[in-house]
Structure formats: structure tokens, C-alpha cells
Amino acid sequence: MTNSENTAPRAPRTKTRIRPFEFIAEKLLASIAFVSIFFIILILIFVFRESLPLVLGTATDDIGKVTLKRIFDLAWQPVSNTPQYGFLPLVVGSIKVTLVALGVAFPVAILAALFTSTFAPKWAKELMKPAIEILAGFPSVVIGFFALTVMASLFQTVFHLHYRLNAFTGGIALSLAVIPIVFTVAEDSINVLPKTMREASYALGATKWETSLFVLLPAATPGIFAAFLLGLGRAFGETMIVLMATGNAALLSPDIFEPVRTMSATIGAEMAEVVFGDAHYNMLFFIGVCLFVFSFSLNAIAELVIRQRLMKRFRGTA
Amino acid sequence: MTLGKKAFGVGIVALTGLCAFGVIGVVVYVMTTIIIGGHHMMSWTFLTAAPAEGMTAGGIFPAIAGTFFLVVIMSAVGVPVGTITAIYLAEYVRQDSWIAKSIRFAVNTLAGIPSIVFGLFGLGFFIQFVGRNMDKLMTPQGELVWGQPCILWASLTMALLTLPVVIVSVEEAVKAVPRDLREASLALGATKWQTILRIVLPNSITGILTGGILAVSRGAGEVAPILFTGAAYFLPHLPTKLSDQFMELGYHVYIMSTQSTNVEQTAGIQYATTLVLLLLTFLLNFTAIYLRFWMRKRSLQ
Numbered sequence: 001m002t003n004s005e006n007t008a009p010r011a012p013r014t015k016t017r018i019r020p021f022e023f024i025a026e027k028l029l030a031s032i033a034f035v036s037i038f039f040i041i042l043i044l045i046f047v048f049r050e051s052l053p054l055v056l057g058t059a060t061d062d063i064g065k066v067t068l069k070r071i072f073d074l075a076w077q078p079v080s081n082t083p084q085y086g087f088l089p090l091v092v093g094s095i096k097v098t099l100v101a102l103g104v105a106f107p108v109a110i111l112a113a114l115f116t117s118t119f120a121p122k123w124a125k126e127l128m129k130p131a132i133e134i135l136a137g138f139p140s141v142v143i144g145f146f147a148l149t150v151m152a153s154l155f156q157t158v159f160h161l162h163y164r165l166n167a168f169t170g171g172i173a174l175s176l177a178v179i180p181i182v183f184t185v186a187e188d189s190i191n192v193l194p195k196t197m198r199e200a201s202y203a204l205g206a207t208k209w210e211t212s213l214f215v216l217l218p219a220a221t222p223g224i225f226a227a228f229l230l231g232l233g234r235a236f237g238e239t240m241i242v243l244m245a246t247g248n249a250a251l252l253s254p255d256i257f258e259p260v261r262t263m264s265a266t267i268g269a270e271m272a273e274v275v276f277g278d279a280h281y282n283m284l285f286f287i288g289v290c291l292f293v294f295s296f297s298l299n300a301i302a303e304l305v306i307r308q309r310l311m312k313r314f315r316g317t318a
Numbered sequence: 319m320t321l322g323k324k325a326f327g328v329g330i331v332a333l334t335g336l337c338a339f340g341v342i343g344v345v346v347y348v349m350t351t352i353i354i355g356g357h358h359m360m361s362w363t364f365l366t367a368a369p370a371e372g373m374t375a376g377g378i379f380p381a382i383a384g385t386f387f388l389v390v391i392m393s394a395v396g397v398p399v400g401t402i403t404a405i406y407l408a409e410y411v412r413q414d415s416w417i418a419k420s421i422r423f424a425v426n427t428l429a430g431i432p433s434i435v436f437g438l439f440g441l442g443f444f445i446q447f448v449g450r451n452m453d454k455l456m457t458p459q460g461e462l463v464w465g466q467p468c469i470l471w472a473s474l475t476m477a478l479l480t481l482p483v484v485i486v487s488v489e490e491a492v493k494a495v496p497r498d499l500r501e502a503s504l505a506l507g508a509t510k511w512q513t514i515l516r517i518v519l520p521n522s523i524t525g526i527l528t529g530g531i532l533a534v535s536r537g538a539g540e541v542a543p544i545l546f547t548g549a550a551y552f553l554p555h556l557p558t559k560l561s562d563q564f565m566e567l568g569y570h571v572y573i574m575s576t577q578s579t580n581v582e583q584t585a586g587i588q589y590a591t592t593l594v595l596l597l598l599t600f601l602l603n604f605t606a607i608y609l610r611f612w613m614r615k616r617s618l619q
Contacts, residue, residue, distance in 0.1 A: 019509060021511065022509050022510060022511050025511045026410060026510075026511075029402050029405065029406045029410065030406060030410070030417075032399055032402040032403060032406070033402060033403040033406035033407065033421055034421070035399055035403065035481075036403060036421060036424040036425050036428055036481060036482075036485075037420060037421060037424040039424075039428070039478055040424045040427055040428060042439070042443060043431065043435065043436075043439045043443075046439055046442040046443040046447060047435060047438050047439055047442055049442065050438075050441075050442045050446070107337075108337045108340065108341065109337075109341075111333060111334040111336075111337040111338075112334065112337040112338040112340075112341055114334045115331075115334035115335050115337065115338040116338060119331050119334060119335065120335070120338065124335075124338065124339075127342060128338055128341075128342065131341060131342040131345045131346075132341070133603065133607065134345050134349075134600070134603075135341065135344075135345050137535065137539075137599050137600065137603040138348070138539075138596070138599070139538070139539025139540070139541075139568055139595055139596075139599055140539070140540070140541070140542075141539070141541045141568040141569075141571050141572050141592075141595070142348075142352070142539070142568075142571070142592055142595060142596055143348075144572070145571050145572075145575050145588065145592050146348050146351065146352065146592075148575055148576070149355075149575065149585070149588070149589075150351055176344065176348075179341060183341075207327060208331075209327040209330045209331055210327070213330060230430070233430050233432075236432070237431070237432025237433070237434065237435070238432065238433075239432065239433060239434040239541075239542040240541050240542055240568075240572065243572075243576075244572065244575065244576055264432055264434045264542075267434050267437070267438065268434055268437075268542055268545055271437070271438075271441070271545065271546045272545065272546050276446070284438075285438060285442065288434070288435050288438040291432050291434070291435050292431060292432075292435050295427075295430045295431050295432055295435075296427055296430075296431070298430065299426055299427045299430040300423075300427075303423060303426060
């Protein structure tokens with residue numbers, strides 16, 4: 001009897017046996033992998049928490065309660081006898097600088113990406129790649145420094161500008177930080193297009209530039225849109241370049257050749273001197289919440305666009 | 319094809335080429351300007367001496383050392399966390415599961431958050447919440463030790479900012495480890511954990527290194543997150559403990575070019591500091607690019 005028990009075939013071990021160590025290791029890794037998610041939530045909570053008194057209407061300063069009306073004031077003068085926390089000038093400032101930056105960076109980067117992915121001879125491609133890598137590797141403070149010391153004076157003499165530091169100069173400087181992002185994503189989205197697409201176009205008698213302009217570029221639209229969103233996010237949130245090169249005056253005007261103060265630069269410039277817990281402090285965090293929500297939405301949209309593009313590619317409809 | 323159309327085509331090609339070479343030209347121009355402006359100040363003493371005479375003379379050693387400490391603490395936290403996240407993503411979860419998707423979404427979001435918001439978070443969470451509460455527990459007299467800007471909080475903020483860089487790089491490396499190797503290991507009776515530890519991890523060490531280097535390069539260049547989490551204008555001595563403030567290269571450039579009273583007089587120092595920062599990031603980036611290139615070549619073989 002005992003004999004037959006010994007020779008009976010054993011069940012395969014690997015599937016059924018529970019290994020406590022393996023189990024713990026997996027759960028441990030999982031818990032660390034969730035750190036990113038955990039911190040996204042923490043960022044939202046803690047940046048929001050410091051701006052809460054403002055939202056609840058309990059924030060006070062020297063002249064009384066900070067109501068919503070005062071937040072949507074037309075002037076940003078947080079340090080004065082009658083503090084004004086209107087952040088509209090800052091929003092307008094951010095938009096102005098971002099428009100200039102994207103207005104330059106987007107066409108330049110897309111056209112350059114078109115050049116390297118279709119027209120460029122090999123040597124030009126080999127030259128473009130490290131140039132973009134170097135540009136992407138420039139710390140933003142280096143670009144800011146360059147804009148402050150070299151570009152600002154150059155633009156002032158060339159364009160006869162009244163102000164040395166202004167939204168235009170800051171925007172152009174900012175475009176240097178945006179170009180690598182837009183270029184990389186756009187070039188990538190052109191390069192992943194199936195080769196047959198090009199060949200079919202050539203076979204129909206289209207020239208190289210017709211193919212790239214009327215076939216490849218439209219086909220890469222989702223990727224280029226994602227590139228636009230990522231560039232927009234970078235431009236809107238970038239701090240050091242605008243802090244150094246835009247002049248930092250909170251003016252509410254449509255003129256791009258006047259100094260501006262952007263949302264990000266305001267936080268960067270004022271947080272160090274603010275009294276912890278007062279209305280001004282809350283307001284700076286509130287601006288931070290706006291920046292967070294904006295970048296979060298951009299990322300969500302970009303993600304959606306890219307995923308849909310992938311779906312289409314797998315189904316073969318694009 | 320008509321002549322006009324042909325001319326239009328040539329125009330298009332020329333325009334795209336102009337943009338591409340324009341970008342290259344600008345990169346070269348920025349670099350030469352900074353090199354020309356800063357090279358004459360570069361010397362061994364500049365790199366090893368402290369600022370002197372109200373920061374109008376002397377060197378930038380404290381800033382270099384501060385940057386070094388910052389990136390070391392940052393990497394010590396960020397690289398392990400990033401590596402584990404990448405391994406978990408690549409080895410444990412199905413790519414289309416909601417866990418993988420949400421972690422990936424979080425990582426992408428983290429990569430897109432403006433750096434100044436990380437600074438706010440460092441201030442609101444690490445300093446005001448964690449630090450203040452630590453002080454309440456540890457120093458009954460109400461002294462501020464951790465509840466104020468210091469190198470630990472700045473490094474942790476920076477680690478969070480550079481986490482996506484590490485994750486993306488390591489995941490690429492882990493995925494490049496051939497399936498055969500894993501299967502051979504499993505077939506020999508190794509468990510999943512043993513396979514990861516002995517096969518996957520050693521084979522993706524270059525990727526981890528690349529990720530670490532890229533993170534350091536990014537961390538050394540970012541200034542916005544440390545503006546109010548620990549960087550100091552000037553300190554007479556180097557940080558000796560985690561609750562000290564520190565000087566930093568990028569912050570030094572910012573301060574010297576915007577807040578200093580002698581902007582004209584210190585132009586040489588500004589250019590030279592920028593040059594040091596630029597050289598440092600280049601060195602790191604090109605090491606990372608080379609490692610990645612080497613890794614891809616090897617994984618093809």
C-alpha cells in the first residue's frame with residue numbers, strides 16, 4: 001500500500017504551491033510601484049490644502065476678508081497697503097508668453113521634423129539629432145540666463161523695443177525649451193507611419209514634398225496634436241526662463257512688447273518673501289493649483305489622443 | 319508638373335531645411351556665447367574656492383558641492399523607487415491591466431507637472447506638513463529643525479520630479495532583456511523573484527545607470543523646485559547635515575544674474591558658472607546617450 005502511494009504521480013508543483021517570500025516580494029514591489037500614483041494624489045491634496053482658506057473665504061489680510069471678488073480683481077498688488085490679489089493679469093501674462101513661444105516653436109519644430117524625417121540627407125540627420133539632444137539638455141536657467149544677458153539686448157536693438165525685458169523676448173527664449181519636445185514627438189509620429197504609405201504615394205506619381213505635405217503630415221496629425229499639447233504644457237508651466245526674461249511686471253495689456261508677469265514666475269518670485277499662512281501665501285498656492293489642473297488636463301487629453309491613434313493603427317484604419 | 323508647382327516644392331523643402339538648420343545654428347550660437355563669455359574665468363581656483371568679497375570675486379565651490387549633495391541624496395531615493403516601479407510594470411502586471419494603465423498615467427502626469435508646482439508641493443508637504451510635525455514630536459521647545467527649507471526636502475522634491483526619467487529608462491532596459499534568458503532561468507527551477515534578481519536586474523544595469531544619469535542631469539539643471547525648499551543665496555560653510563541649507567549651481571546663476579547688486583561686475587562669474595553647469599549636464603547627457611547606444615547595440619546581438 002505504502003509503495004503505491006510513493007509512486008503515484010505528484011501534482012505539478014509550480015502552480016499550486018504558495019511561496020510566502022515570492023508573495024511578499026510581489027506585494028512589496030507593488031506598493032512601491034504605487035508611489036507615483038500616491039504622490040500625484042498627495043500633490044493635489046497638499047497644494048490645494050494651502051490654498052483652501054481662499055476657496056472657503058476664510059482668508060484675511062490687513063483690510064479684511066479676501067472674497068472671490070478680490071481674487072478676480074484686475075490688479076495684482078499683493079504687497080501694498082491695500083493688497084490686491086487679482087490674478088487675471090498673471091493669466092494674461094502666461095497666455096501672452098505661451099502664445100509667442102508656441103507661435104515660434106510649433107511651426108519651426110514641425111517643419112524641422114518634416115525635414116529630418118523626409119527630405120534631409122543622412123549627414124543633416126546626423127547633425128540634427130545631437131543638436132536637439134543638446135537643446136533638450138540645456139537647463140532652463142541657462143536659457144533664461146542667455147535670454148537675459150544676450151537675447152534681450154539683441155532684440156532691443158534689432159526691433160527698437162521700449163522695454164528690454166518683455167513678453168516677446170521671454171516667449172522667444174521659452175520657445176528654445178519647447179522646440180525639442182515638439183520636434184521629438186512630431187518626428188517620432190512621422191517616423192512610425194507605415195512605409196507603404198509613402199510608397200503608395202510615390203507610386204501614384206506624387207513627389208517627395210507632395211507626399212510629405214499631403215500624405216505624411218495629415219496622417220501624423222494625432223501625434224502632432226499630442227506634440228502641441230506637450231509643448232503647450234511645458235511653455236505654460238516653465239518658470240525660470242520667464243522669471244528671468246519677461247520683466248515681471250503684472251500689467252494687464254494685450255501688447256506683447258511690454259513686460260509681463262506669468263503665473264509660474266509669480267510663484268517663483270514671491271514665495272520666498274511671503275508670510276506663511278496669510279492670504280498672499282494662499283493665493284500663490286491657488287495659482288499652483290491652477291497650473292497643476294491645467295497640466296493634468298493637457299496630459300489626460302494627450303494620453304487619450306495617442307491611445308486612440310494606437311487603437312486605429314492596430315485596427316488598420318489609419 | 320508646372321514650373322510654379324515645382325518652385326513651391328523647392329520652397330517647401332528649403333523652408334523645412336531652414337528651420338532645421340536654424341535650430342542647429344541657435345544651439346551653436348548659445349553655446350559659443352557662453353563659452354566665450356566664461357572661458358577666461360575658468361580655472362582650478364574658480365572651481366575650488368568659495369565666493370569672496372560679497373560674491374563679486376572668488377569661486378563657486380560651495381555651489382558645486384551643494385549640487386553634488388543634492389543629486390546624490392536625490393538618486394539614493396529616486397533610483398531605487400524608479401527601478402522597482404519599472405520592474406513591477408514590466409515583469410508583474412499585464413500591460414493592458416488597469417494597474418499598469420493607472421501607474422503609467424501617473425508617471426506621465428508626474429512628468430508633465432510644472433517644476434514650480436513640485437516646489438510648492440515640497441513646501442506644502444515636506445516642510446509644512448512632514449517637517450513641522452516631526453519638529454512637534456522631536457523638539458518639545460518648538461525649535462524649527464525640519465520644518466524649514468533644507469537639503470533633505472529639496473532632494474526629495476527633486477527625486478519626485480526626476481522619477482519618470484528613471485522609470486522610462488529602466489523599463490526600456492528591462493524589456494530589452496531577452497525572453498529566452500527569463501525562460502531558461504524559470505525552466506531551471508528559479509522562482510520569479512530569483513529570476514528578476516539574478517537575471518533581469520544584472521542584465522538591465524546599464525539602463526538603471528542611464529536612468530540615474532539622466533535624472534542627475536535633469537536634477538542638476540532644475541532650479542524652480544528648490545527655490546523655496548532649501549537653496550540658499552550664500553552660505554559660509556558646506557552643508558554638514560540633512561537639515562542644512564545649501565548652495566546650488568543653477569540657483570547661483572539665477573541669483574547672480576538677477577538679484578545681485580553688481581550684475582555688471584560679476585558678468586564673468588555668471589558666464590563661467592553657466593558654463594560649468596552646461597558642461598556638467600552635457601557630460602552627464604552624453605554618458606547616458608552613449609550607454610543607451612551601447613545597450614541597444616548589445617541587445618541586438
